[in-house]
Amino acid sequence: MLHQITLAATLAAAILPSCVSAGPLSSPKRGLVFTPNSTTRGDDQIWFQKPSSLTWYYNYKAAPDDVYAKISQSELEFVPMLWGTPKTVQDTSFVTEIKKQIKDGRNITNILSFNEPDAPYSWGGSNMDVQTAAEVWVRNIEPLREMGLRVGLPACTGASTGINWTRNFVKACNDRISQGGLAKNCSFDFITLHWYGGFEGLASHMGQYSAEFPGTPMWITEYNFADQSLVDTQAFYNISAEYFDRLPEVERYSLFGAFRSDVSNVGPNAAMLNNAGELTDIGAWYLGRQGTGVLPTSKKSGASVPPQVSAALLVAFGLLALVC
Ligand SMILES: *[C@@H]1O[C@H](CO)[C@@H](O)[C@H](O)[C@H]1NC(C)=O
Ligand SMILES: *[C@@H]1O[C@H](CO)[C@@H](O)[C@H](O)[C@H]1NC(C)=O
Ligand SMILES: *[C@@H]1O[C@H](CO)[C@@H](O)[C@H](O)[C@H]1NC(C)=O
Ligand SMILES: *[C@@H]1O[C@H](CO)[C@@H](O)[C@H](O)[C@H]1NC(C)=O
Ligand SMILES: *[C@@H]1O[C@H](CO)[C@@H](O)[C@H](O)[C@H]1NC(C)=O
Numbered sequence: 001m002l003h004q005i006t007l008a009a010t011l012a013a014a015i016l017p018s019c020v021s022a023g024p025l026s027s028p029k030r031g032l033v034f035t036p037n038s039t040t041r042g043d044d045q046i047w048f049q050k051p052s053s054l055t056w057y058y059n060y061k062a063a064p065d066d067v068y069a070k071i072s073q074s075e076l077e078f079v080p081m082l083w084g085t086p087k088t089v090q091d092t093s094f095v096t097e098i099k100k101q102i103k104d105g106r107n108i109t110n111i112l113s114f115n116e117p118d119a120p121y122s123w124g125g126s127n128m129d130v131q132t133a134a135e136v137w138v139r140n141i142e143p144l145r146e147m148g149l150r151v152g153l154p155a156c157t158g159a160s161t162g163i164n165w166t167r168n169f170v171k172a173c174n175d176r177i178s179q180g181g182l183a184k185n186c187s188f189d190f191i192t193l194h195w196y197g198g199f200e201g202l203a204s205h206m207g208q209y210s211a212e213f214p215g216t217p218m219w220i221t222e223y224n225f226a227d228q229s230l231v232d233t234q235a236f237y238n239i240s241a242e243y244f245d246r247l248p249e250v251e252r253y254s255l256f257g258a259f260r261s262d263v264s265n266v267g268p269n270a271a272m273l274n275n276a277g278e279l280t281d282i283g284a285w286y287l288g289r290q291g292t293g294v295l296p297t298s299k300k301s302g303a304s305v306p307p308q309v310s311a312a313l314l315v316a317f318g319l320l321a322l323v324c
Contacts (some may be wrong), residue, residue, distance in 0.1 A: 031055035053288030081112040084126025114154035118165040134172040155192035217251035227267035261296040
């Protein structure tokens with residue numbers, strides 16, 4: 001262990017000064033995945049306190065939640081999401097809702113489409129076949145794009161089936177549009193993806209999408225290193241945030257973790273809040289502030305025990321060396 005710590009410290013000293021900026025980090029790309037819980041509504045305010053590096057958010061819905069309805073787009077941009085199949089495939093209430101918000105003065109400029117259509121409802125996915133998705137897209141997303149809004153491709157899971165679903169979807173969407181007699185293809189402005197593994201896998205997943213859709217900007221709208229030790233989760237957080245901020249093709253990203261650790265479905269250490277609703281280190285870093293030392297699993301504030309250096313951390317430092 002001592003040897004590992006020495007090695008890690010040496011690597012860190014060699015790499016960090018030139019690569020990771022010390023102290024708070026702010027990012028114009030960074031957003032919030034808003035996942036409120038009715039038993040802890042007091043936590044909702046945390047994400048909008050200043051100073052904060054957050055510039056945008058989404059909540060898996062077409063309209064903002066009541067607690068945030070008064071926040072202007074220029075303060076914190078709300079990005080509506082269609083999520084899945086509406087009540088019927090013919091339903092166009094999403095378009096109606098977006099037009100209404102624009103008419104009421106909300107300057108909506110970006111739209112997210114389906115959430116994990118390649119996963120079943122039981123996993124939080126929207127469980128869509130590509131033909132249905134194409135039909136819903138043509139009725140609800142194309143009209144918004146014609147109005148000048150920027151739209152994102154569906155966000156599939158990080159599973160290897162996800163990219164195939166996306167590829168099949170684009171084909172189904174093109175076919176559906178040409179059946180309508182229009183001389184155009186299914187159009188979109190950015191790719192959207194999710195990831196819940198380590199950094200190496202994330203970088204490779206992003207590479208696959210870049211190869212499939214060259215030159216298309218990328219939004220990583222859900223990500224974290226699920227079910228890991230605190231130090232490995234923090235190392236992943238640091239290296240991925242730095243990577244996203246540096247890569248020009250990453251337009252936006254949003255960490256999945258804006259909740260307390262005891263309700264986390266991606267492991268307690270991925271949470272940005274402890275069980276008293278206080279920001280953890282990752283929570284504070286994500287908002288661009290100094291670390292708090294608050295352990296994710298704690299119920300009250302208190303100094304954290306320094307996390308132990310592990311093999312994964314060494315790998316992360318090695319990767320930092322490669323990507324810097
Ligand atoms: C909300 O919080 C309560 C209390 O911690 C928990 O039992 C419940 O599962 C949470 N709901 C969701 C949807 O996470
Ligand atoms: C709406 O938002 C876009 C993108 O941020 C901006 O360029 C534009 O000026 C805004 N329009 C108004 C009327 O505020
Ligand atoms: C990808 O989708 C096509 C069309 O549905 C299917 O034939 C093929 O088996 C899929 N490939 C993988 C690796 O899932
Ligand atoms: C649609 O995309 C296909 C495949 O990329 C391309 O060959 C075709 O020219 C495109 N059609 C239009 C109208 O843009
Ligand atoms: C992550 O970054 C913070 C500050 O930006 C630093 O204090 C912390 O030691 C880093 N942790 C790891 C495991 O890299």
